[in-house]
Amino acid sequence: MSQIRLTKKFSFETGHALYGHDGKCRNLHGHSYKLSVTVIGTPIDDSTNPKYGMVIDFSDLKKIVKEEIVDVFDHATVFNGNSPHDELANELIKRGHHVLLVDYQPTSEMMVIDFANKIQKHLPNHIKLHSLKLYETATSYAEWFASDNPS
Template structure:
């Protein structure tokens, strides 16, 4: 049986700030992120299986990505926990805002690394994470490929 890749796309809104950056992104701002998750595997060959012919049910992949990423990051503000933005984060939390503190600079590049680990940990053993593409604008994106990591 051939190995097939399937991709599921997601959208979410997230704010962040890049501490120490020398441009406008040092300020708190947000993006309408577009996330594409591509996995690979062999379609199920058992005709008695309700998921016959599928690599993975798109609904199952959606559940994983929504629980690990979309539901967590949507309408949140992300800060590096090791920067002075922590004071702003605490203020926002006190005002009942959804804040995520991460141990990395919340760039698209670092977010795809984080997302890859989260998704890989939830996939069935016969399904491999092939790639992730995270677009923060229509013309700017970061990509992660398993073959390079």
């Protein structure tokens, strides 16, 4: 049977600051991120399976991405936890803000790598993550392709 690619789109609002950056992005700011998640697999050919004819139920893919990415990053402020921004982060946390300290510079490039790792861990064995596209703005995005990143 044919391999089919399915894509589901998500959106979330996230703030960040890039420690040591030589431009405006060193300042605390936010983005309306758009994330496209594409998986690849063969439609289920067992007519007794409730998911018959599907590669994956879109609602199952939505659950994975929502729990691992959207619910975690939406309306959070993300800082590189290995930078002096941890002081600002801790102050914001004390004041009740939703802050994420990650072990990387929170650029779109590094975030999309992190997202790929998180999503892949939760996909059923017969489905592979094909690609991710993370829009930081309407005209700027980072892409991740499985074919460029053999495990």
